Amino acid sequence: MATDPELAPGEIVAGSDFKVVRVLGSGGMGTVYEVEDVSVGRRFVLKTLHMKLIDRPEILGRFQREARVLAQLTHPNIVEVITFKWTADARRRCYYVMEKLDGRSLRQLLREHGPLDARTATGMAIDLFDAIDHAHDNDVIHRDIKPENLFIHRNRDGGWIAKLLDFGVMKLLQADSDTAGRFLGTLKYAAPEQFEGWGAVKASDLYAAGLVIYEMIAGVSPFDDTTNDSELTLAQARRVPPLLSEVAPTPVPPALDALVAELIEKKADNRPQTALEVANRLREIQRTLLAEDSSDTLLGSNPPVARSARPRRARPLNFKQLPRRLARRAPELTFALLVAVGAFISFTMLRRSRTSSDAVLVASPPPVVSALPLAPSASSKPLDAGAPARNKAPR
Numbered sequence: 001m002a003t004d005p006e007l008a009p010g011e012i013v014a015g016s017d018f019k020v021v022r023v024l025g026s027g028g029m030g031t032v033y034e035v036e037d038v039s040v041g042r043r044f045v046l047k048t049l050h051m052k053l054i055d056r057p058e059i060l061g062r063f064q065r066e067a068r069v070l071a072q073l074t075h076p077n078i079v080e081v082i083t084f085k086w087t088a089d090a091r092r093r094c095y096y097v098m099e100k101l102d103g104r105s106l107r108q109l110l111r112e113h114g115p116l117d118a119r120t121a122t123g124m125a126i127d128l129f130d131a132i133d134h135a136h137d138n139d140v141i142h143r144d145i146k147p148e149n150l151f152i153h154r155n156r157d158g159g160w161i162a163k164l165l166d167f168g169v170m171k172l173l174q175a176d177s178d179t180a181g182r183f184l185g186t187l188k189y190a191a192p193e194q195f196e197g198w199g200a201v202k203a204s205d206l207y208a209a210g211l212v213i214y215e216m217i218a219g220v221s222p223f224d225d226t227t228n229d230s231e232l233t234l235a236q237a238r239r240v241p242p243l244l245s246e247v248a249p250t251p252v253p254p255a256l257d258a259l260v261a262e263l264i265e266k267k268a269d270n271r272p273q274t275a276l277e278v279a280n281r282l283r284e285i286q287r288t289l290l291a292e293d294s295s296d297t298l299l300g301s302n303p304p305v306a307r308s309a310r311p312r313r314a315r316p317l318n319f320k321q322l323p324r325r326l327a328r329r330a331p332e333l334t335f336a337l338l339v340a341v342g343a344f345i346s347f348t349m350l351r352r353s354r355t356s357s358d359a360v361l362v363a364s365p366p367p368v369v370s371a372l373p374l375a376p377s378a379s380s381k382p383l384d385a386g387a388p389a390r391n392k393a394p395r
């Protein structure tokens with residue numbers, strides 16, 4: 001990294017309107033900067049690829065794919081990518097620009113706050129699994145889910161939302177030739193199949209996210225006692241960790257205990273089938289926890305955490321996707337809705353043919369229609385009024 005010339009604070013990124021404000025972090029792939037678009041005075045985050053890696057086509061390709069895939073994964077729980085560019089100077093650095101999030105990574109939060117209670121952790125886990133569900137729906141495996149890559153972002157309304165970052169080692173299911181057979185990601189959260197030569201599958205993301213929930217509530221990861229990589233991989237492959245409830249400092253509902261144990265099953269086939277299934281089970285757990293205690297006091301004094309017990313907000317309603325989401329999430333409801341609408345139309349037409357005055361009928365539809373919720377399922381949150389605006393900046 002010493003050979004990698006950094007962008008200096010105050011420097012304008014060549015060929016752009018982005019002025020470097022400060023370095024936010026530096027990892028294996030590149031450096032993350034806070035920048036300001038001087039043309040509009042708005043802050044963004046810019047991520048570069050290390051100079052020494054630009055000459056490696058497979059890494060450059062992966063970085064470019066990360067930007068492209070992230071730009072296409074439009075979801076409230078995934079960081080929004082705005083553009084991918086090359087600097088206009090002789091260095092020809094490549095970078096991409098993201099929305100600037102406000103808050104801290106889950107890793108930082110855990111460091112500052114210590115373990116979280118089940119209700120706070122469940123809220124964050126729902127966000128995480130919604131993000132994974134969206135990525136998997138688009139045939140993207142993240143492959144590096146860990147507390148460092150989940151950002152707890154403060155909304156403008158003072159609430160918070162967790163957003164998945166850093167698809168740096170993600171892999172498109174259909175484009176994996178450059179990474180086949182090689183381990184990518186962080187060993188501590190790697191599922192057994194990832195280092196047993198099978199590579200990452202969607203279920204590997206569920207395993208890693210299961211370990212993240214475990215760590216959020218227990219304060220430690222189950223294999224933290226290992227001292228080197230081979231001990232760690234052996235433990236991941238063979239050792240069944242104690243139940244979360246046995247090590248957590250705060251109470252863990254049995255349904256959450258069981259779900260985490262399933263997520264960190266050694267065999268991918270024994271884990272829950274989809275991220276969507278997990279998100280739905282977590283929502284059920286959240287409902288029970290909120291019904292038992294809806295006060296804020298359990299959640300500690302940290303403001304973003306204290307607000308986290310609020311029922312989560314609904315994804316912005318996308319009318320194009322609505323029929324598909326309805327059918328996936330609540331098939332019985334969709335069927336009932338269709339039957340009710342059909343019955344209403346036939347009823348209205350029948351009455352129309354019998355009476356000349358249809359105004360009363362149109363004004364008061366049968367109760368079954370008006371009682372049906374507009375949102376996809378009973379578990380859905382109120383329509384999102386205060387979430388950060390998405391897709392406003394030009395791509």
Ligand SMILES: Nc1ncnc2c1ncn2[C@@H]1O[C@H](COP(=O)(O)OP(=O)(O)O)[C@@H](O)[C@H]1O
Nearest residue numbers: 024025026027032045098099100101105148166
């Ligand atoms: N969009 C963003 N807004 C605010 N901070 C960010 C953003 N993206 C990354 N960061 C910060 O930079 C750190 C590293 O970013 P990440 O994308 O995970 O890169 P790396 O490849 O170095 O792991 C994150 O843990 C987070 O603290």
Ligand SMILES: [Mg+2]
Nearest residue numbers: 027148149166
């Ligand atoms: Mg990272």
